[in-house]
Amino acid sequence: MVIPETREYLLNELSVIDNWEKDQKGLWFWDKIGRLPFKMLDKVTPSFIQKKISHLLDEVGSFIQSGGKYLSNDKTILNKLQIQCPDIMVTTVDSAGKVPIACMDTVCEDIQKTNSKLAAFQGATTGIGGLFTLAADIPVLLGLSLKTLQDIAVCYGYDPNNREERIFIIKSLQFATSDIVGKEAILNELALFFNNSSNRKDEVISQLQGWREVVATYRDQFGWKKLLQMVPIAGMVFGAFTNRSMIQDIAETGHMLYKKRRILEKLGEQAQHQENEYN
Template identity: 25%
Template sequence: MSTALEKEWKRLLAKEEKLLFSADNKKETKLDEKIKEITGKIEEKIPEKLEATLDTAFYKAFLLIFEKGTGVIEKTFKGEELQLEFQVNDFRVDKKATRRSLRKVDAAGKKSKLLNSVVTTAEGIGLGVLGIGVPDIPVFLSMLLKGMYEMTASYGYDYNKKEEQILILRMITAGLADGAEKRKADRMVEEWMGFVPATEGLTFEEEVKRASEALSNAMLMAKFIQGLPVVGAAGGMSNPIVYQKVSQYAALKYKKRYLAAKRQGV
């Protein structure tokens, strides 16, 4: 087996454990305590129905996009080119797995991640200034799924398959989880990829519900603030933060999935 492949595998596992360990052992600083105090006061002003409204909005947006919106999203990026680029880079790895050839595989995903992050920032702040919060959810979710679709295609997988969409949903849930919940959500991703035995089977709708609740919890306060004219720009900043958390986690997992296949000679 290639030495470069094994080294890259070990680097990835160390990076993965660092990400999960930091979630397990996150310590609060004085700034964190102050922020919590401020956010606590804001949370008291958030209408009780807003969380349920967000859950429902994300849930409906997911189902709508998966059913009718994927074709529209596909028009915003060059999926066939990403697939072709992957095939070329994958061929290079099969010929000779070096650190350079392995890094080439995930280069396309990194480029799209950066571009989409910039767009979500502009979209979030722009709508926030106008005092638009909840109505921008389909727009943001489309950008998030666009990034996930690009990453999926960059590693040679088909995001149109229901099974792949379940993985995307689980990655979104795990990417936004914290503490013990992150370990639990990460295990469900690992189960899907076959790295650990499966213990729980959920329907597609249940997977959508979990991802919707994860996004709702991550953006609840921001969407409340974003709905306030002028100060709403601050709430709009949550879009790129959420996008970065999800894409960072997903990039790590897609690379792990690819490297595992190469180590097994697939």
């Protein structure tokens, strides 16, 4: 049974997201340590791995422009939403936005579990050879990160084929891998989306000059955790764990940020409906 989406229900769900945002203002000890050894990482990382990392810039740039090769399979996500909510015809991404929040959440959690397991398998596979297979892990993990966020975007009724939605995805990726100051700054930027500002498109696109920061912060996540993955065989364990936790963090970020947008839009629609009835 789907819970009726009353104003009180939506506001309660929004308060859960607000509390989550406040929790993001602190860093775990693991993350603090993980940001320390980058000079050492530069010294011990072979040039062919550094080239792989530098290619992330091109990958992210391509994604913003065209979506690259990471576009979500819309039909798969829409079918899952249809199963969860058979009373609503879910045939397009726009129609997905009419699905109750509870159904969206269920599908989103399924996306998180599925992609986390895939990330763990991929991390274990590339961890077998240690240093020599780490180069393959980096771009593949970025691709899975982008695809995870695109799947979640479709789940909440937002089309990643739209360029400004891909910018929102990049900002979500950046949020998931940023420090305290970075998270606060990104939330301020995303307020344009949350408030459904009419100036959103122009202002967000003007911020593209800073998208390269995504790669810098994304690389920070590798830190000493990826150094451990350079050990052959043992790297399987570290690779599986770090990749799984990274995708879980990214999926949680996408879940909360997209859910917040959808809730605010639903609250706006309810307010507009009440105003029309009053008039």
